[in-house]
Amino acid sequence: MAYFGGEELSSLPSDLDLVTFGQRLRHLRRTRGLTLSELGERVGRAPSQLSLLENGKREPKLSLLTALAQTLAVSVEELLSRQPPSRRAQLEIAVEEAQRDPLYQELDLPHLKVSKRVPNDVLEHLVGLYEELKRRSIKPTATPEEARRANAELRGQMRERGNYFEEIEKAAQKTLDAVGYSGGALSQGQILSIVTHHGFTLRYVQDLPQSVRSVTDTHNRRLYLQRESLGMHTPRTILLQTLGHFVLEHEQPRDFADFLRQRVEANYFAAAVLIPESTAVPYLQEAKKARDLSVEDLRDVYSVSYEMAAHRFTNLAYRHLDLVCHFIRNDETGIIYKAYENDGLVFPADDTGAIEGQRMCRYWAGRQVFTSPDRYSIYYQYTDKPNGTHWCVAHVDPSRERNFAITLGVPYKESRWFRGRETTNRTQSNCPSGECCIRPPAELAARWEGNVWPSARAHSHVLSAMPSGTFPGVDETDVYSFLERHADD
Structure with a gap:
């Protein structure tokens, strides 16, 4: 009988990834020095059937799974592991999955069968190009009309709930409880304690990029902002708005509507804390x-x-x-x-x-x-x-x-x-x-209508798309250069 995780296996796991399974099977066969024909003889299967398994195109029977595990001297659990057996296998799986993506198929490229002769660095390049293609496809760029429609829909949702977000109120109160808030205006010390409580450090800088209110280095858990107010936003408001994205577990916005929703929620969090x-x-x-x-x-x-x-x-x-x-x-x-x-x-x-x-x-x-x-x-x-x-x-x-x-x-x-x-x-x-x-009033219209030609200020933004980017309006080159300058601080 086949056993998985110490228990008898009556059926294959529902989340079995055939591509990963095939890669593990191929990896184990090669490390044992066996050809497809030799493995086929030992388990009583034709090499063509095993080839379909290794290429992720056929699901194994339980009896065959047991025979393969015994022949290759591994447990069924190891054979069914969801982890690719090597970086090479991981890259081959990533290339195969990329080619199945409709986004990739729109390129109308011939299918690439990865052989042993394809170097790892070529696979790294292919996977990197696919990831960039996918990232660019989900950038929340919007036309002004799409942005206005998204804003109108969001405002309608706010009206339906009386502009009250109970889950954000709870998140804000949990944060306040963690730093011992008891009443009145928050002190600077309490705000810094909030930052520390959520695992970040605060850095004030003078060279913050022009297109941002703050920058967060998520790898090193650093929040960067300047001491001066930006428009009507004080540094502590900007700090709490930025922190709100992480407290509320926001992920990179999927589209412009998602970007707007996250912005409203982060602003709400800051206000609920202050x-x-x-x-x-x-x-x-x-x-x-x-x-x-x-x-x-x-x-x-x-x-x-x-x-x-x-x-x-x-x-x-x-x-x-x-x-x-x-x-x-x-x-x-x-x-x-x-x-x-x-x-x-x-x-x-x-x-x-x-x-x-x-x-x-x-x-x-x-x-x-x-x-x-x-x-x-x-x-x-x-x-x-x-x-x-x-x-x-x-x-x-x-x-x-x-x-x-x-x-x-x-x-x-x-x-x-x-x-x-x-x-x-x-x-x-x-x-x-x-x-x-x-x-205009009737008497003014009667006097001036048809006798004036005002020159309106340009409204070029009406005809242009909204700023592109994962975070619209942000100059990513400036942000990355900024982080590079401060990486060793």
């Missing part, structure tokens, strides 16, 4: 009871940016405060860069459902804040819209490159829970579908 659910929820619940909810207080208690505080509020509002809301990040011209809603607000959108890149109504709080006498103070406003009135709080987060307004809004009936509800600022908007700010 504004922990365990302490933020009781704080917000008390503020709601006092009818004194405010984004600025959440910002100050946890020492984060206004944008992170507002966005984190959307994570917790529906699940823990029984509130629906919306969030917008836009520039001074009204172009929307980021948005979320589960309160019925109707955003301007293109035919793919994408919001990003659209221009919001000039009467919404996110644009009115820029016309406020003090644009950097907190701005409150009621806006009457076709489907109801919203109360909003907006704030301009200054940056070196460009100022962005951050808006958090709720339906009128929910404004009673918020600081700033007494505001007398009020506007009316019929956007995005009615007569409003999209069309």
